[in-house]
Amino acid sequence: MGIAIFTDIHGNLEALEAILKDIKKKHRKISHVYFLGDAITFGPDSSACLKLLQKHNVKCVIGNHEQRIIRYDKSVSEMSYAGLKHMEYIFHQLDNEDLKFIKSMPLDRHLDYKGYRLYFAHYSHDEKGVVKEDFEVYSEDVLDKLFEKSDCDVVFFGHIHERKLIIRQKGRSYFCLESSGFTKGDKTSYTYFGIGEHASGNYDIYRIDVKYNHKKFVEKMMREPIPEKVKFAKKFFNIDVLDEPALPNAE
Numbered sequence: 001m002g003i004a005i006f007t008d009i010h011g012n013l014e015a016l017e018a019i020l021k022d023i024k025k026k027h028r029k030i031s032h033v034y035f036l037g038d039a040i041t042f043g044p045d046s047s048a049c050l051k052l053l054q055k056h057n058v059k060c061v062i063g064n065h066e067q068r069i070i071r072y073d074k075s076v077s078e079m080s081y082a083g084l085k086h087m088e089y090i091f092h093q094l095d096n097e098d099l100k101f102i103k104s105m106p107l108d109r110h111l112d113y114k115g116y117r118l119y120f121a122h123y124s125h126d127e128k129g130v131v132k133e134d135f136e137v138y139s140e141d142v143l144d145k146l147f148e149k150s151d152c153d154v155v156f157f158g159h160i161h162e163r164k165l166i167i168r169q170k171g172r173s174y175f176c177l178e179s180s181g182f183t184k185g186d187k188t189s190y191t192y193f194g195i196g197e198h199a200s201g202n203y204d205i206y207r208i209d210v211k212y213n214h215k216k217f218v219e220k221m222m223r224e225p226i227p228e229k230v231k232f233a234k235k236f237f238n239i240d241v242l243d244e245p246a247l248p249n250a251e
Helices: 013-023 046-055 064-070 081-093 096-104 140-146 214-223 229-237
Strands: 002-006 030-035 108-113 116-121 154-161 164-166 173-178 187-195 203-211
Touching: 002 173, 013 030, 013 046, 013 187, 013 203, 013 214, 030 108, 046 081, 046 096, 064 081, 064 096, 173 187, 173 203, 214 229
Parallel strands: 002 030, 116 154, 154 173
Antiparallel strands: 002 187, 108 116, 164 173, 187 203
């Protein structure tokens, strides 16, 4: 039995559906499922993604984008007007149950697994529990400092949107996972993690690629009046949006 972990779905419901469907396959033999935050923003289905994570009882931690919805912090105060309009739009897509679910998300989670202590978080947090906005990563010294209070053998985190694995025989290992929502084709992915049954107890970790209905996702992105998508659709999803759609009247 192993653990499935994924992160940063960012409103991509079709990718999320495909991941959860694949995890359920009997031959996967997965006992725990963790999502490392940022279910919302950018994509067209923030609310639906939150509801699907709840429905499947996925163990979630809060991401910086969820935090921006429920609390005011420095990252919000430094956002551009356009960025604030995007967050306002996403907020109005959510209902009370979504907000309640976000508020219930912990900053991090621990799991004792086959003799190892695992730690799951979106990224490092400051002393007030706010997810840090910097992207200092991939240096073992920096990671040791960022996660020095995590009390674990292995750290899983997202936020960076790139995959990087640092495995150490002595000291803490780090698994930075790629975004499962920011895809530029018809494949998404999640990570399988297990511990070998033999005496050495080596890590067994690999990426599982899953096809999803990318055409349906693109059609939604083109149709929905998401603020700022002209700027981010190409960068994150490889979708060309030439004109910013008009937002519906607030009346």
